[in-house]
Amino acid sequence: MMESYDVIVIGGGPAGLAAAVKAKELGLETLLLDENEFLGGILPQCIHPGFGIHYFKEELTGPEFAHLFIEKIKDVGVKYQTSAYVLNIENYSDLEKKIVFSSPRGIKEVWTKTVIYAAGAREKHAFEIGIVGDRVAGIYTAGEAQTLMDIYGIMPGKEIVIVGSGDVGLIMARRFALEGAKVKAVIELMPYPGGLARNVMILRDFNIPLYLSHKVVEVRGKARVEKIKVVKVDENFKEIPKSEFWINADTLLISAGLMPNVRLLQRIGVKIDPSTGGPIVNELLETTVPGIFVAGNALLINDLVDYVAEQGEIAAFGAKEFIENEGIPSKKWIKLENGQNIRLLAPHYLSGERDVYVYARVSAPMENVKIVFPEIKKKLRSPMVRPAEMLRIRLKAEEIRSAEKKITMEVIPQ
């Protein structure tokens, strides 16, 4: 007989770990699959502090946050398998799904009633952001460079140009500078820095120049990167003629953002929201395929690991509800839609049967704003919103119920 589970969690990063712990605590037979040799996802390589302030009420580094969670996995007795690469999810019926994965002991198949997909995100690569030129050594994504430095102890280069001023790019700028490399510039397409204020401070700490409204367009070198061409862009991101200049460097680091990793989900027909790049979900983070849940950066790109873990737990509650009722029983779904200055949000469908956290990002920074849900007459004030910082807002069940068909979320001046 083939093994069978209530929940199979795909991905052993913070979302998957939190989902597996919660599912097991809720009494579900749980199996956690992770393709890496060790649990923790990208956390073991994120050696900087800033993790877990909400979740564990203390400021931890990435590896420490992962460590605490892995201890929990062992405490509650979640079964897990590392080096397990999921090849396919097969959807036979709402309560019968088969997961096919390769493991060191060969190809395995297991049955499950529900799936929590927590496979994280992938990094955008150089060709996706329009960089042309020589195909030379010395071009890395931020994550690749981080793995090299902080897991294997290898320095990827000495003179670095970084594309992207999001948190990952800024944190890598600090890592390189600390290790004695020269960070020659951070190049940002937008007219404002992409990262949190405390990370933007890194630039001042190490005297690293930040070029806003600029982009890298070309890389030249023989065997290795030698020089990098930068141009200024106007407010429509169009290159300004004759504004180009070259920077000599041996390494180009691409930190151009993350994309939810949804390949396996798309194959079974899960509908994707083009603005998040992740699945369309209801308030229990169930996708458009019944019994398939999603959490963490596979759902939408988060800025705090605490939110990622929180989503893992919500998905675990979803799986329990699904198994008990053979489906999510809500009769009516109210659609949550992006309004003015909201670039993306999740979840997309709310029932009004429970309180819900809404995660959203704005399109542009704005001061002194109201965050408004006009259909339910909810209004919050905020002195500042930035695309880098995700908004997380609790809607109460009765507030949601007071809407007819849809609720719009918008950010407008006070």
Added chain:
Amino acid sequence: MRHRLTCIVCPLGCLIEVKVKNERVTEVIGYKCPRGREWAINEIINPKRIVMSVVKVKNGKLPTVSVKTTKPIPKEKIPELMKVLAQIEVKAPVRVGQVILESPLNLETKIVATRDVESA
């Protein structure tokens, strides 16, 4: 000298300006609460940072272990501390929280491991 800072103590991110004359703070403006004021003054007079890095591991499943200072240290001491960390090597196994160095450079901090590394 005028220093402009974005306060990082809370998400408001006030723009604070600190004026300094003869190494003494003469004026602080732009903060909305005393915590921000104190932070900005420290940031100019005596900036401190938590430092993290990796240290070589002998006979481990991984070649490095990540480490951090248990307390923020003065910013100007960071390059020296990084040199110390680059020169040491520890033996596997290493456990989270294990002290790798007691008060390096006589600083009031310890260097502790932040991940487990099993023996190979």
